Amino acid sequence: DIVMTQSPDSLGVSLGERATINCKSSQSVFNSFNSKNHLAWYQQKPGQPPKLLIYWAFTRESGVPDRFYGSGSGTDFTLTISSLQAEDVAVYYCLQYYRTPWTFGQGTKVEIK
């Protein structure tokens, strides 16, 4: 199985400041057939299912604010919130969909400092 490891486990950021979440996969999730990284990011708030933010490592889902952006390739990926808003307080997860079983990171909790 591909193991997804996120860092840090939790993060306190001041409003308007940048939040950076890292996700590392135990093997590359880059697919040479379509030249894409099979990596998605989700946001989850209490009592809700995860919400898709980004897929193909950096493609923003429709309606997601442009302060959220994804980067990285191969085994190392980053989700950045460029200017943290109060409504961004949540737990964030990465997901690899390169090879079954699809696997998630353990989550990173983002709070206001």
Add this chain to the structure above:
Amino acid sequence: QVHLQQSGPGLVKPSQTLSLTCAISGDSVSGKSATWNWIRQSPSRGLEWLGRTYYRSQWYNDYADSVKSRITINPDTSKNQFSLHLNSVTPEDSAVYYCGRGGSDYDNWFDPWGQGTLVTVSS
């Protein structure tokens, strides 16, 4: 717009079978543009993909090794829904269970998700 609505009991006795249903609107369980997945979330195991069913001229299933001997995911074309059956449950199977739509080819992220069902395994 695709919407998934889950139903099923929130309490299951140990050794019995956990059964949940996910009703689909805005798409077809037998369409060739999607896969239909079950995922669970618990404090001890995090988010865990359990398996999927999908139709590509015939029905296919994939299951996670962690539950492979105990799980069945079935489509119901007459009701446009799919179900999860997990037998011989233990308290370790207590979790929030979600259904989710995956893509048809390489685009296997999950979107949308059902609302979630908290299942407790307890006598």
